[in-house]
Amino acid sequence: MKKRHKALKVRIYPTLHQKTLIDKTLGSCRALYNMMLHERISFFEENKEDRKVVNGHKYKTEKEYKVEFAWMKEVDAVALQQSKADLSQAYSNFFTSLKGARRGQTVGFPKYKKRKTGSSYRSVVTNNNIRVDFEPKRIKLPKVGWVSFRDKRNSAEGRIKSVTVSRSPTGKYFASVLFETEGEEVEKKTVTDPKKVIGLDMTLGTFYVDHEGNTPGFTRNTQRYKTHLAQAQRRLSKKKKGSQNWYKAKHKVALVHETIANARADFNRKLATSLVTNYDAICIETLSLKGMSRALRLGKSVHDLGYAEFVAKLKQKAETTGTHVIQADQWFASSKLCNICGYKNSALRLHDRTWTCPNCGAEHSRDENAEKNLRTVGLDILALGEPSEPVESVLDVETSVPMQYSVKQEAHRSLLMGKSPESVPDVLPCQARGAHGHH
Numbered sequence: 001m002k003k004r005h006k007a008l009k010v011r012i013y014p015t016l017h018q019k020t021l022i023d024k025t026l027g028s029c030r031a032l033y034n035m036m037l038h039e040r041i042s043f044f045e046e047n048k049e050d051r052k053v054v055n056g057h058k059y060k061t062e063k064e065y066k067v068e069f070a071w072m073k074e075v076d077a078v079a080l081q082q083s084k085a086d087l088s089q090a091y092s093n094f095f096t097s098l099k100g101a102r103r104g105q106t107v108g109f110p111k112y113k114k115r116k117t118g119s120s121y122r123s124v125v126t127n128n129n130i131r132v133d134f135e136p137k138r139i140k141l142p143k144v145g146w147v148s149f150r151d152k153r154n155s156a157e158g159r160i161k162s163v164t165v166s167r168s169p170t171g172k173y174f175a176s177v178l179f180e181t182e183g184e185e186v187e188k189k190t191v192t193d194p195k196k197v198i199g200l201d202m203t204l205g206t207f208y209v210d211h212e213g214n215t216p217g218f219t220r221n222t223q224r225y226k227t228h229l230a231q232a233q234r235r236l237s238k239k240k241k242g243s244q245n246w247y248k249a250k251h252k253v254a255l256v257h258e259t260i261a262n263a264r265a266d267f268n269r270k271l272a273t274s275l276v277t278n279y280d281a282i283c284i285e286t287l288s289l290k291g292m293s294r295a296l297r298l299g300k301s302v303h304d305l306g307y308a309e310f311v312a313k314l315k316q317k318a319e320t321t322g323t324h325v326i327q328a329d330q331w332f333a334s335s336k337l338c339n340i341c342g343y344k345n346s347a348l349r350l351h352d353r354t355w356t357c358p359n360c361g362a363e364h365s366r367d368e369n370a371e372k373n374l375r376t377v378g379l380d381i382l383a384l385g386e387p388s389e390p391v392e393s394v395l396d397v398e399t400s401v402p403m404q405y406s407v408k409q410e411a412h413r414s415l416l417m418g419k420s421p422e423s424v425p426d427v428l429p430c431q432a433r434g435a436h437g438h439h
């Protein structure tokens with residue numbers, strides 16, 4: 001049995017009184033977070049000479065803060081607890097990142113939360129205090145009570161775990177209710193047809209390219225809304241900061257950003273659904289967006305593509321269909337490795353769109369070649385029954401090993417097509433990989 005979580009995010013329409021209460025909760029959570037952070041920073045500053053004192057110190061609990069600041073009692077107590085938990089998490093993220101034990105982007109020291117329109121708080125269910133009715137459509141939020149919502153869906157499966165109440169930068173209110181269901185895990189698809197394996201290489205202009213050179217019909221959202229955004233931003237820049245017209249213009253900018261985000265989410269959802277239905281295995285590249293954007297000085301466009309968001313969506317959808325999603329390590333030199341002979345072209349630069357293999361003379365389009373390599377890694381992992389970590393030895397083939405490479409590929413195909421391994425003499429994938437490792 002496996003626990004599965006699904007969120008139902010809906011726009012809610014609180015009454016004026018409820019709005020005030022939600023706003024107060026958002027404000028209290030932010031205030032508590034900032035006060036607790038301040039307490040920690042000042043205590044550390046005063047006692048940093050003595051590590052024992054710092055480490056053993058008990059900080060004030062949110063209950064003690066509530067005694068001091070009576071206005072906090074008006075709002076959802078669980079939301080305040082979560083705010084405290086968020087701060088602990090921010091600290092622990094910072095420390096693990098400092099030690100280098102954290103994957104992904106470096107996490108800095110916790111920051112004070114600024115007052116802004118876009119904000120959210122989280123509450124966990126206790127004694128049935130979070131509920132969803134579909135007839136009439138209303139959600140019960142702790143302290144706030146029943147709030148009506150609009151949504152096309154008429155049911156949700158599972159037990160309610162928590163709710164995140166948010167106010168968007170455009171001033172709209174949303175509730176995202178987390179449901180938990182228990183069920184048999186969807187069995188992973190058996191991969192027998194290499195045609196049902198796709199590799200996606202993320203590219204800047206077209207989102208991704210697959211091994212046949214296909215790209216999804218993706219128009220970068222910013223291109224489409226670029227003029228709108230530029231216009232709104234230009235208007236904002238001409239207004240006097242803090243004036244009524246400035247706030248209006250700022251709201252317009254937020255609206256355009258919201259439209260862009262919605263269009264992107266919609267695109268990601270449709271694309272992920274179509275991929276998991278049409279393929280048994282999808283091999284994707286893990287990508288450091290930060291590094292890539294720095295390298296290309298195209299930061300904005302890379303982030304607009306929402307690749308990380310797409311990958312998250314893809315994994316989520318894949319779980320429901322049993323599709324394999326295989327992530328090849330980003331250091332897999334997918335662009336630099338010749339997909340025909342395995343030669344590594346270290347001289348390849350990011351702006352080289354095409355290259356000719358110095359070893360076998362094959363002509364490559366950079367992205368298509370990379371994608372073919374990713375797909376090979378995918379086939380490789382599947383043939384061996386999916387190790388939990390991406391295969392690193394395949395990822396750093398330093399020298400050209402034409403013979404082994406082709407034999408290895410042949411072996412994968414045989415395994416995939418159901419031939420017995422004995423019919424592939426001498427070099428099995430695992431041995432071939434071991435051989436690579438020694439180079």
Ligand SMILES: [Zn+2]
Nearest residue numbers: 338341357360
């Ligand atoms: Zn080659």
